[in-house]
Amino acid sequence: MMSFEQSNVQAMEWQEPALGYLYNGPEMLDGLSRTSRGEPSTFGSTPFNAFLPSIIDQQRTVIEHNDAQFQNVPEGVRPELATEAIDFNYGRVHHRTEKNFESFECREYYSFDRIPEELHETAQRVITGHGSPAENILIADILGMPTVELASTTHAYGRPERMKHLEDQRLAVEEAITFHDGTIIRSQKNHDKATWSRADHFQIKGECFKAGANRDASSLDGLRMTRTRTVGRVGLYRIYERSSFILDISKLPVDFMPQLQAIDITKPEKEEQMLAIPGFYAAIKDALRNDDYAAAIPIATTAWGVRENGQQIYENGRWRVRHLHSVSQSGQDRPLNAQYELLGLSA
Known part of the structure; x- marks a missing residue:
């Protein structure tokens, strides 16, 4: 039987390091500082707090820049599905902004005093959306954020100059994993290629319908979809990549429409039934593998990390944030944003 002293020693061995699992001191x-860093207009991440007054104008410019990518619809993409792509991207951007902020607010260690002074400049960058993937995950780990966005690229319609940013993003994320001594998950079938996952996980996020028609299976025109891959692990974070696209069913090599229209799209099991249609899943994968941008209309790709105990941090953080806001509003404490001054940021 383990003695009291032995159990104490074992408990001490499993304690979380003082500043997270990734920070090795000023020598790193x-x-x-030399890790690959995107900008908001290329593959920069959404700011940890996009609601800071000091960066609202920056984010407005970024959104306008990304929206402009969808305006000139290339030949081969049907205009009605281009409209769906614009709407899908709009929802995606706002969802990412909210989720990043929620994770930042619910962080396990709320005070910025935890960030070493030598990392204040790094923290400024990641909070405002200018950090590298390696910097983003380092600050997230120190603060105990349940999730963290590493990088994101809007690549409307698969235009070459935007797909180049996606290539740069993937290299930067791989660099971040390597820099922090993490593990990159490669395909077992392609050891000689920088493939990013053992498996693709597809999700249907919504249906596209023919203009002016009833929104039912008979007028189905396309699908809003995502593909998620597990790409690696860093410390307590598992790293994922998710790509959003519009599937133009009419451009697939097989006519799946009769089988799709036979599915009751009001039922919760519709997604499982659609992806179970023989050959449908493979046709989607082939369209993506072959860069068939007319069939699988590209929108954007985001890389992010999820912490092992992230759900518990979220639950604890939501309670704490509600309490802090109520205290601040009652005048019993300084405003919550005051600590941004520690990092040289105006709130």
């Missing part, structure tokens, strides 16, 4: 800063 030189290498960290």
Whole structure:
């Protein structure tokens, strides 16, 4: 039987390091500063707090820049599905902004005093959306954020110049995993290629319907879809990549429409039934693998990390945030945003 002293020693061995699992001290800063860093207009991440007054104008410009990508519809993409792509992207951007902020607010360690002074400049960058993937996950780990966005690229319609940003993003995420001594998950079938996952996970996020028709299976025109891949692990974070696209069913090599229209799209099991249609799943994968941008209309790709105990951090954080806001509003404490001054940010 383990003695009291032995159990105490074992407990101490499993304690979380003082500043998270990734920070190794000031000696890592030189290498960290040279890791690949995107900008908001390329593959920069959504700011941890996009609601800071000091960066609202920046984010408005980024959104306008991304929206402009969808205006000139290339040949081969049907205009009605281009409209769906615009709407899908709009919802995606706002969802990411809210989720990033929620994770930041619900962080396990709320005070910025936890961030070493030598990392204040790094923290400024990641909070405002200018950090590298390696910097983003480092600050997230120190603060105990349940999730963290590493990078994101809007690549409307698969235009070459935007797909180049996606290539750069993937290299930067892989660099971040390697920099922090993480593990990159590669395909077992392609050891010689930088493939990003053992498996693709597709989800149907909504249906596209023919203009002016009833919104039912008989007028189905396309599908809003995502593909998620597990790409690696860093410390307590599992790293994922998710791509959003519009599937133009009419451009697939097989006519799946009769089988799709036979499914009751009002039922919760519709997604499972659609993806179970013989050959349908494979046709989607082939369209993506072959860069068939007319069939699978690209929208954007995001890489992010999910912490092992993230759900518990969220639950604890939501309670704490409600309490802090109520205290601040009652005048018993300084405003919650005051601590941003510690990092040289105006709130």
